Amino acid sequence: MIAKPELDRKRRNMIQTVAFTVLTLASLAAFFALALIVYIMVTKSIGALSWEFLSKMPRKGMTEGGIYPMLLGSFYLTGGALIAALPFGVASAIWLAEYAGGGVWVRGIRVGVNTLAGVPSIVFGLLGLAFFVNVLGLGASLLSGAFTLGVLILPILIRASEEALRAVPDEFREGALALGATPWCAVRTVVLPTAIPGILTGVVLSIGRAIGETAPILFTAAAIYKTRLPETLGETLTSRMMALPTHIFYMATENPRGWEAKDLQFGAGLVLLGLVLIMNLGAVTWRARVRRRKPW
Numbered sequence: 001m002i003a004k005p006e007l008d009r010k011r012r013n014m015i016q017t018v019a020f021t022v023l024t025l026a027s028l029a030a031f032f033a034l035a036l037i038v039y040i041m042v043t044k045s046i047g048a049l050s051w052e053f054l055s056k057m058p059r060k061g062m063t064e065g066g067i068y069p070m071l072l073g074s075f076y077l078t079g080g081a082l083i084a085a086l087p088f089g090v091a092s093a094i095w096l097a098e099y100a101g102g103g104v105w106v107r108g109i110r111v112g113v114n115t116l117a118g119v120p121s122i123v124f125g126l127l128g129l130a131f132f133v134n135v136l137g138l139g140a141s142l143l144s145g146a147f148t149l150g151v152l153i154l155p156i157l158i159r160a161s162e163e164a165l166r167a168v169p170d171e172f173r174e175g176a177l178a179l180g181a182t183p184w185c186a187v188r189t190v191v192l193p194t195a196i197p198g199i200l201t202g203v204v205l206s207i208g209r210a211i212g213e214t215a216p217i218l219f220t221a222a223a224i225y226k227t228r229l230p231e232t233l234g235e236t237l238t239s240r241m242m243a244l245p246t247h248i249f250y251m252a253t254e255n256p257r258g259w260e261a262k263d264l265q266f267g268a269g270l271v272l273l274g275l276v277l278i279m280n281l282g283a284v285t286w287r288a289r290v291r292r293r294k295p296w
Contacts, residue, residue, distance in 0.1 A: 038273070045267035053267060062225060062251060063261040067268050069229055073142075073241035074275070077221065078211045080146025081153055082203065089157025090192075090199060096158070097165035098187055117155035124152045125219035133220055141238045145221025152216060153206035160205065164198020165191060197288075204283040208276050214245040222246040224254075244272045 056066030100106040128148030138144045168191050176186035223240035230236040251265045 038270075041266050041270040041273065045263050045265075045270050048263040048267035049270070053264075054271070057227065057229075058225070062247070062255065063264070067244065067247065067264075067271065069226060069242045070244045070247045070268065071271070071275075072229070073223075073243040074211055074245075074272070076142055076236070076241060077145050077149055077217065077243055078207060080142065081149035081210045082206065084147055084150030085154045085157055085206070086203070089154055089202070090161050092158045093161030093165055093199075094187060094192070097162045098183070098191070113155045113158050117159065120215075121152060121213050122215040124148055125216040127151065128216055128220040139238065140221060140240050142221055142241050143237050145217050145241065148216045148220045149210045149213060152213065153210050156206050156209060157199075157202045160202025161195070161199045164195035164201070167198060168194045200283055200286060204280055207279045207283070211276060211279070212245055212272065214249050217241075217243050217246050218249075224250055244268055244275075248272070 053066045054071065055068050057068060059065035096106065096110070100109075125148065128144055128151070132138050132144040132147050133140055138147075172190050172194060173186050176190045177183070181189070221241050221243070223242050224246075226240070226242055230239050248265060248268050251261065251268070
């Protein structure tokens with residue numbers, strides 16, 4: 001007869017084995033799904049991928065040529081969204097983590113931020129159309145699209161930055177205050193530099209969210225087809241932009257000649273996926289370098 005402790009040990013080992021197996025299968029499933037997507041895109045776009053595809057203007061109703069203006073538009077919109085949202089996101093996180101306390105009002109703000117993070121992107125597109133395009137009079141332009149995407153990624157930045165600030169040990173704050181620093185000086189010189197790797201995680205997530213969004217750009221900034229690029233900064237900020245997500249959407253659903261350029265559609269999708277991967281790898285590398293530095 002097997003003793004009860006031995007039975008308990010075998011049961012725990014079996015549960016552990018099952019749990020590890022399930023987790024491993026889940027990880028492999030995610031990896032194979034990504035690998036399958038990349039394989040399909042590569043095989044269907046192999047005829048379109050070239051330097052000219054990345055550096056030339058589209059021609060003949062976008063059934064020939066390249067995606068250069070779409071690349072620029074995606075960079076401009078994503079960069080503009082980060083410039084617009086990052087200062088507000090980090091400032092809000094500093095207030096919530098360091099100064100706000102834990103009252104009902106603050107808990108309500110956190111619930112609102114979490115709710116905002118789950119709002120569908122098309123709602124942000126309608127918000128941008130109503131406020132930035134019509135109320136502020138910016139029109140359908142790069143500015144309207146960047147501001148709308150900035151509002152879209154703002155809750156991600158706030159939550160990631162707040163968690164990064166809260167993860168800084170209290171001993172760091174207490175040490176700075178003991179040396180005579182004011183609370184703001186302690187936050188600025190000790191807490192914030194220590195939290196930068198976590199804040200960069202929020203930036204990574206925000207880039208991945210912003211660069212692939214379609215609905216907000218369609219309402220506020222998208223141009224279907226342009227034969228020339230803006231020549232001045234003012235014209236760039238106030239004109240419509242072509243972007244990779246909206247270009248793929250239009251070619252796949254609206255362009256009557258889209259069937260003639262299936263390889264270009266998959267090529268644009270592969271480039272978009274590659275951009276997200278490159279940005280993520282770059283941000284992860286930067287975060288690792290910052291993490292190795294001393295906060296003071």
